[in-house]
Amino acid sequence: MTHTEPTADATPSPAGPPSPIPPDSVPLYGPRYQENPAQLYRELRRTYGPVVPALLEGDVPAWLVIGYRELHQLFSDPQLFARDPRIWNQWPNIAPDWPLIQYTAYQPSVLFGEGPEHQRRVAAISDALSGVDQFELRTRCEEIADTLIDGFAGSGEAELMTQYVYSIPVMAIAGIIGIPIADVGDTARDLVTSLDGGEEAIPAYQRVAARMGALVAAKRADPGPDVTSRMLAHPAALTDEELLFDVILLTLAAQEPTANWIGNTLQLMLTDDRFSLTLSGGRQSVSQALNEVMWENIPVQNSLGRWATRDTELGGRHIRAGDALLLGLAGANADPYVRPATGAPANNAHLSFAHGSHGCPYPAPELAEVIARTAVEVLLDRIPDATLAVYPDELTWRSSFQIRGLISLPVKFSPTAIAR
Template sequence: MTQQPLEPGQAPAEHPDAVPLYGPRYRENPAEIFSELRRTHGPVVPVLLEGDVFAWLVIGYRELHELMGDPQLFARDSRIWNQWPNIPPDWPLMTFVAYQPSILFGEGPDHQRRVDAMSGALSEVDQFELRARCEEVADALIDGFAGSGEAELMTQYVYSIPVMTVAWMMGISTTEIDGVARDAVAALDGGEGAPAAYGRLAATMQNLLAAKRAEPGPDVTSRMLAHPVALTDEELVPDLLLVALGGQEPTALWIGNTLHLMLTDDRFSLTLSGGRQSVGQALNEVLWENAPVQAGLGRWATRDTQLGGRHIQAGDALLLGLAGANADPYVRPTSGPPANNAHLSFAHGSHGCPHPAPEIAEVIARTAVEVLLDRIPDVILAVPAEELTWRPSFQLRGLLSLPVKFSPVPATRS
């Protein structure tokens, strides 16, 4: 039996305790919220998205692994969503659910050919050259504030490194980098300006394709154009958007959250002058404890089923509670974060982060942290840690600002 559409603001009658998954309560400590939800509701939680739209949040590790590993039962095709009658055209999360013929929403052989083209293009990125480019970008950014003894790292450093590096990988003109960075942040924040920002990014990718078709180069865009699967422009534009968005915002927040950990936790801050030995551990710990992507839309049930003891109806939306699953006692040691990489922060299954994107993101993040600590070994927070403000997003976890101070150092270039 198909679920009847709900009135706006109405939780399903069978789930009157559905939890609003929006608002400022997600700023400070989402880990506590996920723990509370697990105690109260179990591994699959009834929630309300912005506009009080009903969905399921999956925060059990086993349940989320099952969901992501069964695309036949939990599909990426959002057109089967039973809540479409309640969704206004300007819904803030529309960019994450509006179906488009992209790698994000594809299924079966069509999806695989898109993955092949993207993975093939990314696998040809020379990671030694990538690190050298990251070092060059990082040094140039640090030169801009090194002599002042203070900086706001999120805007002056953290956000710039991934977008400048990914733009170089994709062959995007340096004159367009700042606009791409602003639009990427706006699109992923899911606010009122998200649809317009996403549209501007799509136009940028269309122009990039035209330029690379006319004059190919040693870049990801040109390699995707030349791949044997012969993707059309209509297929390439959304897939290139995924490369740009996936490579920018989550990587920037991974860098920012790692710097935050190393500047606030004595286990790391005591070794900042020799921080390079601790960077890998900090990067991995952040993916377990403070992942940049906390949750995401999503999957849609193709038929009535059971998950985590819940009755899921055909067409129900399910959110990937990545951070909640990482905190599941089922996979956690009795104390401290795990030392392995069995976290789900890069998702899993056919729609997980495509190879070798996680490795590329790690090169960028590790280089950004290491270069900063090498250049400014005595960097400390300029404000008490409790005064730092986090973004109010259930999907992304990152600081609005990260002010620091340090002993002024000379620029690397005169």
């Protein structure tokens, strides 16, 4: 989730020789992922079963796990399916400029930790996030949302992804971790740029790292009521370096999924008659829409990944030591084993926040919901007559096989209908 150089640290080393590419492997890139991934996962399950031989960009092999039970098995056995990518048997075939390097290059953050060391890091995060007052967070999100809407309310039109959706989680999280108000705007812009990829991404990430480094130093000298200070004071006794990696990771881990949860929910409410984006739709429909997106059109559709520590079997496939396994979160949610034929269940038994020791740490999913719900509800309150400014089938989706999110969400509305 961050931009890092491949590590020079050679321990642990690849767990086995590079695996051969199964002849029927499915490319996980190209336009099919932008169009109708739900349909694609159904087809993959029919053709390949719960564990699909897949090819990442550059034709690098990995197993895409789309069976609900098989994914649970992956989450439940971290000793067999490890998070540390240094054991990957494909490293000899990976170039330093491989497009997915930032998801696989080891870095000393909580993301790639294992065992008791990982538990220590995640405990500091969970305890610090548990100190966030969710009512205050809601109020802060309302202010952020209102200010953004003020910027376009008089014009009668807006491109919601850039003018609204992307700014809300990053500004909310920057506030939670204690970034000074005056720096929140610049930090938020740099974080979004660093996640966008391209030439500007690395300088933007370096500016974020420099600001976060200054934040850690400032909070060590003068703690406040924020997540960074609570992590500093935690019995886990994090070093400044550990804290820096984990505070940056928190911000990056929160941004894309929460933004696209908001975007995908607004898209559903703007295009599906069951969720008309009107005040008469009421609060209940916001809850239903947020939940339905978590089953049907989830913001993190696939995630890299886990690495097999030894030869094993999963879903009828022979997995070799050092093979990469992708979390097929969207595919697993669509598994008929958990899905009635009638549509998305009303419960939250989906795997969209993953599960197990490396799942989205408590209470991050609750905070994400406060942010997403507030963003949708404030828009609905302020712009009750918003409608799509293009035909639904003209909306375009990002090409990422990991993130499911819109490139743009243009709306039009009556400027006179806006009052606060």
